[in-house]
Amino acid sequence: MAERSSIFDMIGPVMIGPSSSHTAGVVRIARAALKVLGGIPDEAIITFYNSFARTYEGHGSDKAIVAGLLNYKTDDIRIKKAFELAEEAGLKYTFKSVGSAGTYHPNTIKLHLTKGENKVEVIGESLGGGVINISKVNGFTANITAASHTLIITAKDTKGSIAFISNIISNDAANIATMSVSRKGKNDIACLAIEMDTGLKTITLEYLKSLDWVMDVIYIPDIDM
Numbered sequence: 001m002a003e004r005s006s007i008f009d010m011i012g013p014v015m016i017g018p019s020s021s022h023t024a025g026v027v028r029i030a031r032a033a034l035k036v037l038g039g040i041p042d043e044a045i046i047t048f049y050n051s052f053a054r055t056y057e058g059h060g061s062d063k064a065i066v067a068g069l070l071n072y073k074t075d076d077i078r079i080k081k082a083f084e085l086a087e088e089a090g091l092k093y094t095f096k097s098v099g100s101a102g103t104y105h106p107n108t109i110k111l112h113l114t115k116g117e118n119k120v121e122v123i124g125e126s127l128g129g130g131v132i133n134i135s136k137v138n139g140f141t142a143n144i145t146a147a148s149h150t151l152i153i154t155a156k157d158t159k160g161s162i163a164f165i166s167n168i169i170s171n172d173a174a175n176i177a178t179m180s181v182s183r184k185g186k187n188d189i190a191c192l193a194i195e196m197d198t199g200l201k202t203i204t205l206e207y208l209k210s211l212d213w214v215m216d217v218i219y220i221p222d223i224d225m
Contacts, residue, residue, distance in 0.1 A: 025107070025128070025130050026064035027073070029109055029122075029132050033124065039115055040070060042092065046093060047095075047109065049109070050098075051107055066082040070089060107127070121137075122138075140183075141193075143178075148197065149195070149198060152191065156213040157188055158213045180192070205219055
């Protein structure tokens with residue numbers, strides 16, 4: 001079992017103004033993106049925006065994001081060695097920064113992740129206190145915290161599909177806490193991001209995946225598990 005410690009002790013011997021926005025929140029954004037991808041990426045392009053763009057090195061956000069992509073939790077002492085461990089794991093990563101992006105939250109990170117032929121884009125915001133918002137997944141609006149049981153469904157924009165999926169979830173005795181619906185256009189591709197109070201059975205997830213109008217189903221039980 002990995003040793004545990006406070007997140008504020010992990011980034012290195014010198015860290016300027018540590019905060020949960022720059023450390024714990026960053027780790028959790030990466031872990032959420034990892035769940036969307038379905039595993040540790042082969043390659044990651046990491047873009048820090050606004051405040052993050054100016055502070056990510058000094059505040060240790062660079063190590064925190066790489067650690068999260070290695071599936072480390074916020075209290076894992078290996079965070080301070082994230083760069084070396086990423087090299088051992090074969091994770092290639094590139095940092096970029098955009099200092100002024102008015103349409104983004106001050107603490108925003110965009111992740112382009114690749115694993116084999118699978119590619120995803122996730123945009124996350126660190127809101128403070130370790131709380132995050134995953135604002136977009138593969139170009140679709142999501143606005144999920146990933147702290148609850150989360151279901152992300154990409155499907156054809158079929159009449160009655162939202163009610164149908166809601167009914168399936170209800171039949172599994174799961175209560176919907178939040179739902180965000182985004183689509184490319186009428187009768188085009190749509191994305192449902194659903195947060196629930198409880199999880200779904202495997203048979204329910206498999207049924208959703210089997211529907212001919214459903215293109216992809218991503219289930220995130222809890223990024224802190």
